[in-house]
Amino acid sequence: MVGKPALYLGFDLSTQQLKGLAVNSDLRPEHEVKFDFDADAKGFNVTKGVLTNEVENEVFAPLSMWLQAIDGVLQRFQEDGLDFGRVRGISGAAMQHGSIYWSEQGERALEQLDSSASLQAQLGDAFSHPYSPNWQDASTQEQCDAFDQCLGDESRLAQITGSKAHHRFTGPQILRFRTKYPDKYEHTSRISLVSSFLASIFLGTVAPFDISDVCGMNLYDIRAGAWSEELLSLTANSLDITELKHKLGAADILEDGGALLGNISPYFVGRYGFNPSCAITPSTGDNPSTILALPLRPMDAIVSLGTSTTFLMSTPHYKPNPAVHFMNHPTTPGLYMFMLCYKNGGLAREHVRDSLSPPSDSSKPWETFDRISSSTPPLGQLSDPSSCMKIGLFFPRPEIVPNVRAGTWRFLYDPTARTATAANESAWKQPEDDARAIVEGQLLSLRFRSRDLVESPTGVNAHLPPQPRRVYLVGGGSRNAVIAKIAGEVLGGVEGVFRLDVGQNACALGAAYKAVWSVERKPGQSFEELIGARWDEDRFVEKIAEGYQEGVFERYGTAVEGLDLVEKYVLKQQ
DSSP states (O other): OTTSOOEEEEEEEOSSEEEEEEEETTOOEEEEEEEEHHHHOOSOOOBTTBEEETTTTEEEEEHHHHHHHHHHHHHHHHHTTOOGGGEEEEEEEEOSSOEEEEOHHHHHHHHTOOTTSOHHHHHTTOBSSSEEEOTTOOOOHHHHHHHHHHTSSHHHHHHHHSSOOOTTSHHHHHHHHHHHOHHHHHTOOEEEEHHHHHHHHHHTSOOOOBTTGGGGSSOEETTTTEEOHHHHHHHHTSSOOHHHHHHHTGGGOBSOTTOOOEEOOHHHHHHHOOOTTOEEOOOEEHHHHHTTTTTOOTTEEEEEESSSEEEEEEESOOOOOTTSEEEEOSSOTTOEEEEEEESOSHHHHHHHHHHSOOOSSTTOTTHHHHHHHHHSOGGGOOSOTTSOEEEEEEESSOBTTTTBOSEEEEEEEETTTTEEEEOOTTTSOTTHHHHHHHHHHHHHHHHHHHTTTOBOOOGGGTTSOSBOSEEEEESGGGGOHHHHHHHHHHHOOSSOEEEEOBTBOHHHHHHHHHHHHHHHOOTTOOHHHHHHHHOOHHHHEEEEEOOOOTTHHHHHHHHHHHHHHHHHHHHHTO
């Protein structure tokens, strides 16, 4: 290792790909590779990385395919010229909630790997069940109902675990697995999350859960920092939860997100030439890892404007409710990750875009949408701020937040009378008024559900109302200047609205940064301190719009109350 600059590897095990990224101590990427499950995996016949059982609403992935991918990615690193002897640390990110069921034989095989054979050849039979449920799985409604009822209701479950019960969450999935496959459950020695599975492979023994990803199970009491014994009892169908605790490795949850789990498995030393002292650090979930790619400061917000919409914040406040997710921050005690997920994002905006007159230039598909959105005044109010506001809900697919069926609703909200009435054709010009209204409606929902988490800034800006310090946009919609401008008007942002451009590798990049911090930190040095000092903001961040605008921001604050009223009306009609 002497004379060789250190490298750190970050992996991202997602639904459709395994990505690998190598960065140096200065955080600059040096190598980047991927293994696409549909295109590169041999022998699994998956579609978009998964298999499905539509009769039972099951979506799952073969574990042997992931083992094949790990060897495949490392081989591609070799072909790209990476010297594994330079690698000092490895961390990972993975899709959240999925569960892996190890057998005792599999645990032994993991600890005795032969570097002359592939992972798939040696670990293909290491599991009591050969598949892992994917986050798209919707087979657990009965189990979700039981989880919501176990502690009283979904609000109490969210208060304890950070989320209400969801089909994809690990606790309901384990409960269904135990019920459907009692013999396989009996022969399960350990249960991993996808993130801890990834760490386990590199470590050569079953790795513990990390402090953030464990919060995506509906089993962990976040404030108590311990498993919920009531929820474990439900999952085990027994007051005796000793066996389930052993399967989960209950005593091994890592509160230190930068802990060194141990050195890399000898398998990788012999097969690929890793240095035996290469450290393995905890892997975390894909969403927690995303907030490490900035690094995100408290009161900063990330808005992912992709096919769906995701909103992430790092916050010191723990204020869960059934509409949102709270998780422990992956590296920083005392902080939480707040997350909102929406099904209707970019596709819903495209639906409105395509209903408008075609643009004059077919190479600019958003031209008409942008022109109409930018020329329409905020909330469709022509002059008087007390006049009716146009508020719409546009859900071509059933939505999660709020939990309503597919549909479109257009309302006029009277801010003086605080009443909302359905808009008729004379008051709402369709489809033109939809263009700005859909962007405003999506952003108003983010502001509504995050408003209790933001604070007024300090210092020279202390007079400003509560709002994020910065708003970072990522995803395809972040390249739309009009959407960015409206984002600043609705959400604010003391320092403005910024586009974060780390390509398609935010999760892997966050994992690589975590490996750097884990290995190179000084005693007591936080992730934000070490990575923040080395992170080159100019390479990844560009200011694209103003944030807080006096008067306009306050007007949208009034509209939040209107959105609340509109959503309650629609929910009553379900």
